[in-house]
Amino acid sequence: MSPKVSARSASSIVASATPAELIRNFCIIAHIDHGKSTLADRMLQITGVVEQRAMRAQYLDRMDIERERGITIKSQAVRMPWEVGGAGYALNMIDTPGHVDFTYEVSRSLAACEGTLLLVDAAQGIEAQTLANLYLALENDMTIIPVLNKIDLPAAQPEKYAEELANLIGCEPSDCLRVSGKTGQGVEDVLDKIVAEVPAPVGDPNAPARAMIFDSVYDTYRGVVTYVRVVDGQLSPREKIVMMSTRATHELLEIGVSSPEPEPSKGLGVGEVGYLITGVKDVRQSKVGDTVTNAAKPAEVALEGYREAKPMVFSGIFPIDGSDYPILRDALDKLKLNDAALVYEPENSAALGFGYRCGFLGLLHLEIIRERLEREFDLDLIATAPSVIYEVTLDDGKEVEVTNPSEYPVGKIAEVREPMVRTTVLTPSEFVGPVMELCQQRRGTMLAMDYLSEDRVELRYMIPMAEIVFDFFDILKSKTRGYASLDYDVDGEQAADLVKVDILLQGEQVDAFSAIVHRDKAYSYGVMMAGKLRELIPRQQFEVPIQAAIGARIIARETIRAIRKDVLSKCYGGDISRKRKLLEKQKEGKKRMKMVGRVEVPQEAFIAALSSDADTKKEKK
Numbered sequence: 001m002s003p004k005v006s007a008r009s010a011s012s013i014v015a016s017a018t019p020a021e022l023i024r025n026f027c028i029i030a031h032i033d034h035g036k037s038t039l040a041d042r043m044l045q046i047t048g049v050v051e052q053r054a055m056r057a058q059y060l061d062r063m064d065i066e067r068e069r070g071i072t073i074k075s076q077a078v079r080m081p082w083e084v085g086g087a088g089y090a091l092n093m094i095d096t097p098g099h100v101d102f103t104y105e106v107s108r109s110l111a112a113c114e115g116t117l118l119l120v121d122a123a124q125g126i127e128a129q130t131l132a133n134l135y136l137a138l139e140n141d142m143t144i145i146p147v148l149n150k151i152d153l154p155a156a157q158p159e160k161y162a163e164e165l166a167n168l169i170g171c172e173p174s175d176c177l178r179v180s181g182k183t184g185q186g187v188e189d190v191l192d193k194i195v196a197e198v199p200a201p202v203g204d205p206n207a208p209a210r211a212m213i214f215d216s217v218y219d220t221y222r223g224v225v226t227y228v229r230v231v232d233g234q235l236s237p238r239e240k241i242v243m244m245s246t247r248a249t250h251e252l253l254e255i256g257v258s259s260p261e262p263e264p265s266k267g268l269g270v271g272e273v274g275y276l277i278t279g280v281k282d283v284r285q286s287k288v289g290d291t292v293t294n295a296a297k298p299a300e301v302a303l304e305g306y307r308e309a310k311p312m313v314f315s316g317i318f319p320i321d322g323s324d325y326p327i328l329r330d331a332l333d334k335l336k337l338n339d340a341a342l343v344y345e346p347e348n349s350a351a352l353g354f355g356y357r358c359g360f361l362g363l364l365h366l367e368i369i370r371e372r373l374e375r376e377f378d379l380d381l382i383a384t385a386p387s388v389i390y391e392v393t394l395d396d397g398k399e400v401e402v403t404n405p406s407e408y409p410v411g412k413i414a415e416v417r418e419p420m421v422r423t424t425v426l427t428p429s430e431f432v433g434p435v436m437e438l439c440q441q442r443r444g445t446m447l448a449m450d451y452l453s454e455d456r457v458e459l460r461y462m463i464p465m466a467e468i469v470f471d472f473f474d475i476l477k478s479k480t481r482g483y484a485s486l487d488y489d490v491d492g493e494q495a496a497d498l499v500k501v502d503i504l505l506q507g508e509q510v511d512a513f514s515a516i517v518h519r520d521k522a523y524s525y526g527v528m529m530a531g532k533l534r535e536l537i538p539r540q541q542f543e544v545p546i547q548a549a550i551g552a553r554i555i556a557r558e559t560i561r562a563i564r565k566d567v568l569s570k571c572y573g574g575d576i577s578r579k580r581k582l583l584e585k586q587k588e589g590k591k592r593m594k595m596v597g598r599v600e601v602p603q604e605a606f607i608a609a610l611s612s613d614a615d616t617k618k619e620k621k
């Protein structure tokens with residue numbers, strides 16, 4: 001993921017700014033797996049910016065985890081030359097992520113472009129994220145070019161889906177391009193159409209520079225690489241720039257375009273997309289959505305920024321081995337350099353020891369961070385069940401935000417508000433019943449139902465976010481044999497009758513298992529957790545009651561019966577050394593136990609009890 005740039009000779013520096021009329025900025029929006037990265041790869045190849053030799057599948061997905069999971073997380077921008085009618089154009093392609101967690105990054109990419117390819121799998125048709133992304137594009141007033149992909153597939157039905165797509169965006173079915181990112185068929189037509197239809201960027205070349213930061217990436221060798229789109233004026237190497245939100249000045253050490261390896265340039269002019277290097281070491285100093293201007297001739301008004309990426313899902317992350325805590329802290333500091341949306345603060349749990357309370361954009365983001373911590377820093381971790389942000393008003397009018405169930409206020413609570421999400425489900429019409437049933441079980445309120453075609457229905461619901469973040473997606477998929485797709489967007493808060501359910505072992509509260517749930521579901525949550533723990537915790541030398549409680553009221557109870565395991569029972573006589581050895585061995589075994597009051601709980605019990613909710617590996621599809 002690190003753009004490798006060796007010191008280049010002056011002669012390899014490309015000429016300064018391309019005239020705006022020869023620039024086309026576009027991005028590709030698609031539902032996950034509809035083939036965006038594959039099509040992007042093919043374009044890189046056809047325009048000759050990546051040689052056949054250097055081509056590896058999904059060139060733009062630089063992060064290992066991205067490539068393994070076949071998903072795109074970070075946006076990247078690439079410049080491609082393309083000739084039409086003897087004129088040489090520069091096409092800047094900005095890659096957008098497809099997953100719901102990263103909708104925020106999609107809107108950033110859109111704001112940097114004038115046009116977008118709306119890519120639809122010709123064997124699957126329109127899906128929930130196609131729609132969500134299309135709405136975003138329409139809000140941004142973009143030129144939309146409909147493209148049906150994967151026409152090489154035997155199951156492709158380009159005619160049927162061209163009709164669907166045309167209905168949706170109001171064009172003729174014949175306007176939908178038909179391509180295969182895999183074979184390359186039709187890809188040149190796409191490039192031609194971008195030149196013909198996407199408007200050239202407009203801006204004032206003589207005004208003070210204004211460039212929008214749409215991405216900022218930490219590179220081990222070069223510090224922060226900031227991706228910008230110039231709206232007005234011009235940026236040149238060695239000049240001083242100002243970040244308009246913080247008024248911080250930096251010198252532009254290098255400026256250039258990605259093609260897709262970084263190529264230094266003598267300047268970036270109106271409409272151009274490129275990168276800046278200033279030597280700053282932290283992505284927070286080069287904030288996405290900020291405006292860059294010249295220090296010598298600063299602009300007066302900043303460009304309209306993006307809304308801040310706000311963490312939505314919180315989880316406690318604890319090292320299984322307590323002595324790994326400093327490694328976890330360093331690892332989080334490192335990941336944060338490249339991920340402005342990740343937040344964390346130290347947390348101390350009676351059951352799990354020292355760790356961090358971390359905030360994420362969504363479940364996939366959580367899963368990716370956790371996987372990176374485990375893989376890149378060799379850590380074994382326990383993550384507590386994800387929680388959303390609750391706003392609590394106390395009887396005395398005080399407001400508190402709760403992201404950790406164990407910090408839920410004990411005093412008199414006047415009102416609790418939970419975040420809501422506007423949810424779009426697209427499903428074949430035969431599954432409308434089960435989908436509605438699921439949404440209702442999850443306390444959803446229906447907003448609308450539309451038939452996109454005879455056999456495809458769009459359902460829109462308002463659902464509490466807490467009901468979506470756990471297993472909604474998996475259940476939706478299984479109820480619709482994998483055919484439904486989901487998208488959601490956070491939309492305000494709503495008061496709800498919520499309570500905190502605590503789990504007690506022998507009367508002792510286990511903070512890691514506390515949860516905030518709707519009163520109607522508190523009982524079933526309590527019974528489920530108590531039952532699960534009874535299975536997971538081994539019998540002790542005394543009876544252990546497991547209780548679920550709301551405040552002082554017990555709502556469920558299970559009991560682990562006592563055993564008496566006397567390791568010395570087989571040692572007759574007075575062989576002291578043998579007795580000592582057996583006792584030592586027993587002590588060893590205890591090391592992997594956590595003590596909750598007098599109860600020994602094996603690490604595995606914590607992991608197993610927390611994992612069923614936190615297991616989001618199947619979230620992707």
Ligand SMILES: Nc1nc2c(ncn2[C@@H]2O[C@H](COP(=O)(O)OP(=O)(O)OP(=O)(O)O)[C@@H](O)[C@H]2O)c(=O)[nH]1
Binds near residue numbers: 039150151182183
């Ligand atoms: N047959 C066929 N398969 C394709 C075509 N384009 C992509 N695929 C396959 O479809 C799958 C998804 O393609 P990607 O390019 O990773 O999809 P994507 O939209 O970039 O996915 P995200 O980055 O996760 O949003 C891969 O297995 C590709 O090999 C095509 O034109 N024809």
